[in-house]
């Protein structure tokens with residue numbers, strides 16, 4: 001049996017009660033697989049773990065290059081299963097405690113950092129406001145939220161080790177914050193310092209939806225005065241929306257992208273013929289060329305590159321990213337091997 005330093009105690013990251021909570025989430029098969037991946041990772045030694053993370057990184061690069069978004073989802077699930085809970089930064093006066101700063105501990109922390117990075121890189125390619133995508137990422141999304149929430153019970157996320165990464169992950173996971181931040185940035189850009197606040201914000205008061213002022217002024221958004229009744233897919237709460245977004249002959253009933261905040265469900269319509277459109281400002285911002293402004297190269301959208309293409313479909317840009325990543329991977333692998341060899345000597 002290996003002598004494990006203190007740091008490893010927290011690697012039993014999924015306590016049994018957390019297991020139970022996960023079991024309630026999402027599809028049974030996906031949950032079982034998630035457990036299996038998590039167990040496989042925590043039962044392997046550091047060298048094996050390093051190899052696994054290498055593999056995940058390589059597969060992510062390939063999945064993105066071939067635009068296999070399903071694969072990106074499954075890689076994020078696999079990485080999240082191996083993720084350890086955030087840990088408190090060591091306090092300065094803890095010098096008396098045994099220092100975990102040995103080679104093994106550094107390697108362990110380094111692998112966790114790479115897993116977190118891989119997860120938010122992957123998430124960056126996906127649209128989490130899309131219900132289908134979000135459900136494909138379960139139970140990973142819920143588990144990561146849970147890990148963060150649990151840490152926040154005890155303290156600020158800013159006080160966690162690798163706080164920047166955790167904060168970034170937290171930002172991506174809480175669409176709420178992300179969407180609002182995006183809306184704020186956009187309204188800043190277009191109208192000076194005009195934040196969408198107070199009565200100007202969208203609302204779902206007394207069961208009736210109303211978009212924010214910015215959306216109301218979108219020429220493709222209008223009030224039909226005819227209410228469509230939507231239901232929360234978790235608790236069944238009703239929401240009426242008479243607002244639609246119409247583009248290229250398609251009409252979608254507008255619903256809040258945040259869904260039903262109280263229970264975390266999404267608003268859906270029972271009749272699949274009625275299309276539901278999430279009220280994400282940047283998605284509904286259509287430029288004179290008939291595209292989403294953010295994806296229009298002629299308009300210099302932020303999803304486009306100097307080659308006048310969308311970055312995720314631009315071969316030179318993808319090749320450049322791939323090269324940068326494989327160089328970094330090679331360097332990391334070299335470092336990890338050095339650490340692993342030193343660990344082997346320490347045993």
Ligand SMILES: [Zn+2]
Nearest residue numbers: 232235260263
């Ligand atoms: Zn609900």
Ligand SMILES: [Zn+2]
Nearest residue numbers: 287289296299
């Ligand atoms: Zn354009």
Ligand SMILES: [Zn+2]
Nearest residue numbers: 305307314317
């Ligand atoms: Zn390009």
